Amino acid sequence: MALPPVLQKLSLPVIGSPLFIVSNPQLVIAQCQAGIVGSMPSLNARPAEQLDDWLAEITETLAAWDRAHPESPAAPFAINQIVHKSNARLEHDMQVCAKYRVPIVITSLGAREDVNQAVHGWGGVVLHDIINNAFARKAVEKGADGLIAVAAGAGGHAGVKSPFALIQEIRQWFDGPLVLSGAIATGDAVLAAQAMGADLAYIGSAFIATHEARASDAYKQAIVECNSDDIVYSNLFTGVHGNYLAPSIRAAGLDPQHLPESDPSKMNFAEGSTKAWKDIWGCGQGIGAVDAVLPAAELVARLRREYAAARRRLALA
DSSP states (O other): OOOOGGGTSOSSSEEEOOOTTTOOHHHHHHHHHTTSBEEEEGGGSSSTTHHHHHHHHHHHHHHHHHHHOTTSOOOOEEEEEEOSTTOTTHHHHHHHHHHTTOSEEEEESSOOHHHHHHHHHTTOEEEEEESSHHHHHHHHHTTOSEEEEEOTTOSBSOOOSOHHHHHHHHHTTOOSOEEEESSOOSHHHHHHHHHHTOSEEEEOHHHHTBTTSOOOHHHHHHHHHOOGGGEEEESTTTSSOEEEEHHHHHHTTOOTTSOOOOOGGGOOOSTTTTGGGTTOOBOOGGGGGOOSOBOHHHHHHHHHHHHHHHHHHHHHO
16 A cells, blocks of 8 residues: 555655654754654643644744745654543644644554544544554554554664564554654664565654754763663553663662563653653664764764665665
8 A cells, every 4th residue: 555645755764753852843843854754742842832832833944944945845744642541631732733734643552543533634644653463453443544563672662572573463464554663773774674564664762862852961972872782671660661771770779670660550641740750761772873963964864875875785686
């Protein structure tokens, strides 16, 4: 099945994944201007009223870019919605997204038919992130247009499935838009995701170490200095298993190798619920490819060069 039009004209088959706290309008705009889908969680706008200002900034800036650069229009942007019952802002944030007719909505932590229908009502596309084949089926049954397969090694709320297993199982029954997440930080890995059967790659952690990202200098430098050996998988901080940088866990006075288990039933994404862990740094296993803090446009340009080189290398094999 062909990709929906909104995903067809990218300079590189990549979605910049929504980074909790870190993503902001500046990063989203830079990603879109570089030709990839830029995204951010709606919950990054705090207080809730700020979301309207942020979406106005993104839509107006990208429209101005398109007028000035008709030969290279900006890619579309996406907003991530946590649809878990603890997110009391969901209805408000969806109304703001409807106001600006957000082209792509990424839903997480529960598939909801009413949310999908609302997005379709204004002409948007829904991509739902999943960690296994069973969740993938439920998401499509409830009306998601596409899937984001969050495999082992991804930053944030990652799964434990090998990307080879997860993609092949989904492709046995689903021919719609499929995005792969999990330790992708090079153009070579983007091409590998497509070779496996995904349409696009989902890249997050590499964008933390960019000038536009709303991360501390220490966080960005840790991305540059650390590698996959420094990643810890735990559900302590949100109730959902995810990958985090060990140095930030030590800085919080905890032993990364002996973290207690959290009760998943206490998962909470209400306003202010994450303050206790605001300095715990989420990150995926692909950061070994990151060796400098760059403007987002330079990172995308590097990915494009690597992607093109990988295609040429395979053509000559």
